[in-house]
Amino acid sequence: METFTAVLGVAGGVIAVIGALFLFLGALGIYRMPDVYNRLHAGTKATTLGNILTLVGFGLTHPEWLPKIALVVLFVILTNPLSSHALARAAIRSGVRPVAGTTSDEDCALTGGQKP
Amino acid sequence: MAETLVLVALGIALLAGMLATVQLVRGPDAATRAVALDAITLITLPMMVGLALVVGRSIYIDVALVYAILSFLGVVAFARYLDRGI
Amino acid sequence: MKQLIGSVFVLVMGLFLWSLVPLLGPSAGYLSTYFTQHGVADNHTANLVTAVVVNYRGFDTLGEVLVLFASVSGATFVLRRRDGLPTAQPWPASEFLATGARALFAPLVVFGAYIFVHGHLTPGGGFQGGAVVASAVLMLLLVNRDRHLPHGLMTWLESLSGFGFVLTGLIGLAVGGSFLSNKGLMPLGEWNTLFSGGLIPIIYVLVGIKVGAELSALLDVMFHSTGDADHQEGQA
């Protein structure tokens, strides 16, 4: 039983490190990408996955706290798509143009703008 | 072993937070800054839970939960502002 | 120039904060020593901060609630105008956001209630729980700006909870010998259970309802405020 807990803890630590790497990749995407829409792509998907993995990993290192951490994870899963969606919509409506070479004709028809 | 890995994860998350903060200060327009703030929120949340692990007090997770709810509302409010909704 | 002065001020404050970082840890004074040694035995609360805020410093909390009430009524008095300019029609929120807000409203209210009901066991209390409840209302307002709160209900909740706070204090004065006294009226209960701490949970629930109603009313007034016609003419 004790070895099981120890193995679970080490596995949780590894999962947490992987999740933290995803968080870092998301932040790197935010830093390097050229415009808002690309940054949304990197900064919301990668950080959501990283967040969930990190929290679950932390939970596995302390299994008795897992229900509470699961509540946080559930809340993140429920709310983060909402905020990302609202941000993307706000960026389109406030008139931010996509950077050249990243749009197709259908996108231009959606946003009502010309192809840059 | 597990404690060391938790600390390593916290350090990497901190680096990510620093990168996103740089972009938030640098960002050319308000929408970019909002995206960076959203990412910082998602990075600080595991840092709070990791702090709870390091200190060993489970009640800190309550604070992380409140933080998740309210920072989500802040980002949505900002999006609705840019959206001309409020 | 103004920015320079401000930046220098921020720099000084930042250096101050920086110098405080290595000091993160417990400090001991006479009162903090007393509270840490006697607080749990006196009140049977698991969260000592709540014992300090609601019992030892209960009168201050009453004052804080009154300050919040005064500021909200002042803001309401200034911002509610029936003759104001019509504001621009807000753009509607997407269906996704509207549905999400409706789905999250009830869990947020329940979570806020959890925070102020468990104020004596876990961190948080009346003010934080009230803020979470108000943020649930804020979420509905963010989706649809034209939604109106039931003003009569808000007024009743706010008045009754404030009255209940003062009444609890007066009962403590009659039974225990001092205003907001925690002795005699309610059993202190077993440490670290929901029904413990005597009057403290009751007061914190009242504070939570009051703060939630007040902050919701403030947000309602802010969202429905209109332009000031006099100001517009003066500027033109």
Add this chain to the structure above:
Amino acid sequence: MMLAIDFVVVAVIFVAAVGAMSCKNLVSSVLLGGLASLVASYLFLRMGAPDVAMTEAAIGAALTTVIFLVATRRTQEVEE
């Protein structure tokens, strides 16, 4: 390790505060102020004050930001 994290967090608060002071765009200033509040919440938690951290997250990060945003929008509407 935790102490190093503390120093970086204080530096982030500092950068956010200076940015909020020096930013020309009012909305970006509000956002940077919100960031300072959010990170200060972590720092309060680190100092062992979960109640204060919760208050900071509730009042400083969410409600104040929203009230500033609404006030900015209303003044813009009047100026237009």
